[in-house]
Amino acid sequence: MHNKPISELANDLVAKTVSSVELTQYFLSRIEQHENLNAFITVDPEFSLAQAREADRRIQQGDKSALIGVPIAHKDIFCTKGLLTTCGSRILSNFVSPYDATVIDRLNQNGAVILGKTNMDEFAMGSSNETSYFGPVKNPWDNATVPGGSSGGSAAAVAARIAPAATGTDTGGSIRQPAAFCGVTGFKPSYGQVSRYGMVAFASSLDQGGPITRSAEDAALLLNVVAGFDARDSTSVQRQTTDFVAGLGEDVQGLRIGLPTQFFGHGLDSEVERTVREALQEYEKLGATLIDIDLPNSDLCVPCYYVLAPSEASSNLARYDGVRYGYRAPDYSNLIDMYMKTRAEGFGEEVKRRIMIGTYALSAGYYDAYYVKAQQLRRLIAQDFEQAFAQCDVIMGPTTPTTAFAIGSKTDDPIAMYLNDIYTISVNLAGLPGISIPVGLDSTGKPIGLQIIGQYFGDTHVLNAAHRFQMTTDWHQLEPPGD
Amino acid sequence: MALDHQTVKNIARLARLHIDESNVERYAVELSRILDFVEQMNRVDTQDVIPLAHPQEGRLRLRDDLVTETNQRDSLQKAAPEKEAGLYLVPKVIE
């Protein structure tokens, strides 16, 4: 049962060969069996089973909504009414949201079941899930390595088949990088495609929610429910509703695939490179052509990102002040002392580091040299993509320079950690859609991800390209060992 | 850019983050390293490039002036650390 795609689970539910309560119970017990992964922050069986019972009732009445009764795990960054929403932080460790994020609301309407809230890097700041207040998540393929981050819990849960599908968010690679490390499919939609309302903000101009699933087809199915215009988000794009599933029907004959020379250079692990190139050969077999392209400023995307994202974050995280909700320090001498201690005790080291960098970058006298400079560079990076897309339809390359690294190996070196996202960050800066799909294993048996990048709002082309590969290969079917 | 101790303390104060005296040096080193790293941006001449604030560059959507929210105080204040008579309480504010 745990290997079935969600489209099949949905069919089984509607055909009543299995009930939502049974399915939910099944995955809840798998979560329990895999507790050592630490993939979840909150599991509330009573809550989930109540939703499952309601779904079963609707099914009995003939409701055939796309995801009715399907249990789905959510990154703990999405506000869920009546459930803890911690964002992986001590400062929200007691925060029960009084409202649902739009993504959650749409899934609830559709009849999906909330299976639990997955572990994540604190406020989505991290690439290894090690910054979580609730402890690191283990990679199901190798428990000594990280699952990636920041959506590490979601990726690990889907990889370990303890959740049929999950949501994640991606600010600089936080869906794609853990998907690559965990051998699952992770899709970051175009900026504005999925509502950010109720998604705890990290860097507002970069954040985008998306699915982490076992296949592109599952991702499309999930997106059909959660994507689309939302009046509560001023950056939500008003376009005709896209049927992502229907978009999976095109073949890739004649598809022009751009390969950025910068994605295959210094720093790329040779096994990762070899495996990615093998995947590209598969595309050639399917009739696509490979073209070398140039993204001249892409190597500066990490410095650019580490100005913009912390700047926005320093402001977005100012609301955590111990006044209206969340953690408040127990001992303080006055108001400012209350603020300073609450925030010092409530935030972890990486979050504090980024708040400090962002505060500095926005401060008087430094704003132009850092923030404005980074925004200018952001435009150049976006323009690089525009020029590249004059020559090609999609861009492909490795999702990450290496496979999953050992827990603890990069925690003392922030910059080494940041460089993990070197191939994913530019996509966020330009607001483009990008997916990571599993295309093989390295010699130690750890998954390798291929990244596919599309044009702005070319989300269906990206999903379709991923789907075509998954139709003729079965890397995405591979399960972690020992289960 | 190497940050001195006073600058680190000023930033921490501005960001309302208490840092122990013993950690100031560590922050100074870490933050300076990150700033050196991001200063690689200066390799590219960006003169005359218009800053890009947002990937879409769309225009602001405006909503009608309608009251759509009802009183949610009880639900919203459940999470409040300290409250009384419908107010959020904080240590005394001196003007």
Place this chain on the structure above:
Amino acid sequence: MNWEPVIGLEIHVQLLTHSKIFSGASTAFGADANTQACAVDVALPGVLPVMNEQAARMAVKFGLAVDAKINRRSVFARKNYFYPDLPKGYQISQYELPIVGEGNLIIDTDDGQKRIGITRAHLEEDAGKSLHEDYHGMTGIDLNRAGTPLIEIVSEPDMRSAKEAVTYLKKMHTLVRYLDICDGNMQEGSFRCDANVSVRPVGQQELGTRTELKNINSFRFVERAIEYEIERQIDILEDGGSVVQETRLYDPDKGETRPMRTKEEAHDYRYFPDPDLPPLELDDDFVEATRQTLPELPNAKQTRFMSQYGLSREDSSQLTAAKELAEYFEAAAGATKGDVKTVSNWIIGDLSGYLNKEHREIAESPVGARQLALLIDRIHDNTISGKIAKEVFDAMWHGEGDADDIINDKGLKQITDTSAIETVIDEVLTRSALQIEQYKSGQNKVFGYFVGQVMKATKGKANPQQVNQILQRKLDA
């Protein structure tokens, strides 16, 4: 040394929208604490702002009224600082690109008209309120006001006295109420003012060091606070000291200003464009449609009153100080057969006096414009004298009926029968031999005595012109 004060004002105007600038919560004043603070207003994790169109429209309306440049593209920016009544830890405001650019407002001063430059006006959200009553040594926070739309109107440092500053402030107060974008209630904080004050030696170009005065919430306090501050700065400079640039609070009880304690720290607001809100872009249709909603503005109305009704600048200014007052005047002037100047005098004089005494607005006057017109008709057709009219007005104010009813009921009709008046005059003259002698010997002021006696005898009802004429004729005979 002679010193010249230099004053600029920043006026915060709460816009009269139903809902908040970025949320659907109500802006109504006076609700129970935090009952009008929704998830967006209390800045829960994950919430996002959505802009209220009406707030943009009101800001544009204001801009057009002060002849300002309307920026077709303006940008919301975050002003970052920590304060318990600022739930997000930043205020959404406009910084580099405000919605309203340079404009101006003409004010009347003792030296004639003066143009006060407006630097800009930007849209922003109001903060909540800190309640300093003692909650076990703590402060209470009410976020009902958080997110109420404001425009902040920044003037050039064009004012040279506290009086000028108040004149400008009053003119602005009149304008925003004409435009129906603000209720102008200063007690409730709908219309607030900060003043930037400095002094310099007369003739010097360079500006002196300025202080910012906060917490001045009435016209009277604005004048007093600025006057106090000017004197304070002059004293410091004349003693050889220097003015410290700082924010000061006005204490109305002590009538003085003092430095604000919480603003000691150097501010660094770290403004940057709000990534949750794309730029506000306004097209021609929006601006033109808004222009169509502009009423006749106070200055235009004042000029028209002068030419159309032949009123003085001062009277026109007073009558146009509030739109409702001007409307009252025009309704009364249109309805009466009497003199327009009499209408103006009655409104500026008696009616305003009664209103002020009872703290009423013109809309709450128990005497309507048509009723006042009727009263003036009776003066005009000599049914009553101006003096009796005051008595009638008082009765009207207290709800005793229309002018005609009161005149009839109280028998106040003027005596215009010449023979009747002559009879009374003869009686008075008969018992006033002494006074007649005085008058004849050249003491002209004794004439008043005779008039008084006649009026007393007729209970004020004799037509004064006739009394004068007949008396004159008889005495000079």
